[in-house]
Amino acid sequence: MRGQIALLAVFILSLAVLAYVYTLTSMRVKIVYHGEAEWMLLLSTARHSLASGISLDVLMNRLKTVAADNSVWIPPVWWSVEYSSNSTGWTYKAVFYNDTLPGFQATFLASANYTLLGIETDDLGNEWLIYNLTYLHRYKIPQYSYFITIHPAPLNNTCARVYKTSNGWSVKITLNCSLTDKWNITVIKT
Amino acid sequence: MRSIEVVLIGLITAITVACAITHILYVPIACPLCARNTSTIAAWVTMMSSNITEVREYVLRSNASIPPQPNEYTAPVVVWVNATPVFYTVGWKP
Numbered sequence: 001m002r003g004q005i006a007l008l009a010v011f012i013l014s015l016a017v018l019a020y021v022y023t024l025t026s027m028r029v030k031i032v033y034h035g036e037a038e039w040m041l042l043l044s045t046a047r048h049s050l051a052s053g054i055s056l057d058v059l060m061n062r063l064k065t066v067a068a069d070n071s072v073w074i075p076p077v078w079w080s081v082e083y084s085s086n087s088t089g090w091t092y093k094a095v096f097y098n099d100t101l102p103g104f105q106a107t108f109l110a111s112a113n114y115t116l117l118g119i120e121t122d123d124l125g126n127e128w129l130i131y132n133l134t135y136l137h138r139y140k141i142p143q144y145s146y147f148i149t150i151h152p153a154p155l156n157n158t159c160a161r162v163y164k165t166s167n168g169w170s171v172k173i174t175l176n177c178s179l180t181d182k183w184n185i186t187v188i189k190t
Numbered sequence: 191m192r193s194i195e196v197v198l199i200g201l202i203t204a205i206t207v208a209c210a211i212t213h214i215l216y217v218p219i220a221c222p223l224c225a226r227n228t229s230t231i232a233a234w235v236t237m238m239s240s241n242i243t244e245v246r247e248y249v250l251r252s253n254a255s256i257p258p259q260p261n262e263y264t265a266p267v268v269v270w271v272n273a274t275p276v277f278y279t280v281g282w283k284p
Binding site: 002005008009035036037038039040041043044045048052054058059062063066067070072139141148182183184 | 195198199202229230232233234236237240265266267268270272273274275277280
């Protein structure tokens with residue numbers, strides 16, 4: 001009888017330990033998830049830096065100041081920015097690194113690749129540059145194991161004619177026109 | 191059965207039940223658990239919006255689609271106006 005009771009006690013104790021460990025694991029996951037909106041604030045700040053031409057350092061200082069005034073928590077981070085361009089496109093990449101958690105980082109990447117297909121002149125004598133364009137945004141925050149990709153990213157249709165294709169855009173742009181996206185990032189400048 | 195055994199089994203059972211209830215209800219950590227939906231929505235709003243009007247539309251839509259939650263929770267979204275960040279809040283009240 002005593003042996004059975006002891007066995008039952010060990011079994012129940014094992015369940016208790018399992019439940020406790022599982023709860024701890026769940027807590028860890030949930031703590032990691034907490035704050036994803038705040039991390040996304042950083043990525044939208046990097047996006048605005050690219051759109052406005054204002055340095056990310058300046059914008060981050062502004063973000064921290066106004067966030068403190070609004071009691072909004074901003075993750076403790078440092079950051080790096082890479083920008084490269086050539087005749088057929090450009091790439092912007094901002095990475096935010098957590099001060100205290102190595103490997104805990106967020107990335108915003110915007111990339112445009114375009115090919116000039118030709119020049120067209122309409123009945124009014126206006127010249128249009130015709131491009132094949134691939135344009136995407138990519139967002140990654142530490143809470144997600146995946147990238148969120150917007151491809152093709154939405155474009156403004158002001159002085160350009162934009163046609164969606166299966167893998168990107170075909171655009172016609174007049175001279176002295178800048179093709180911009182929804183967030184006012186200059187995609188192509190003629 | 192001796193009283194010490196009864197106490198022991200009772201204690202272990204109580205711990206197990208307490209762990210199970212804590213696990214099922216997430217008693218000490220209910221708010222972060224519940225926060226995830228709103229936080230995710232706020233992250234998407236921040237990512238996709240380009241102006242204040244859009245944020246307001248997202249907020250209205252997200253408020254309508256969030257199921258009732260036991261805890262009040264809010265999450266920030268931001269819109270940049272030139273060099274000034276403007277914060278908005280996505281959230282709910284029970």
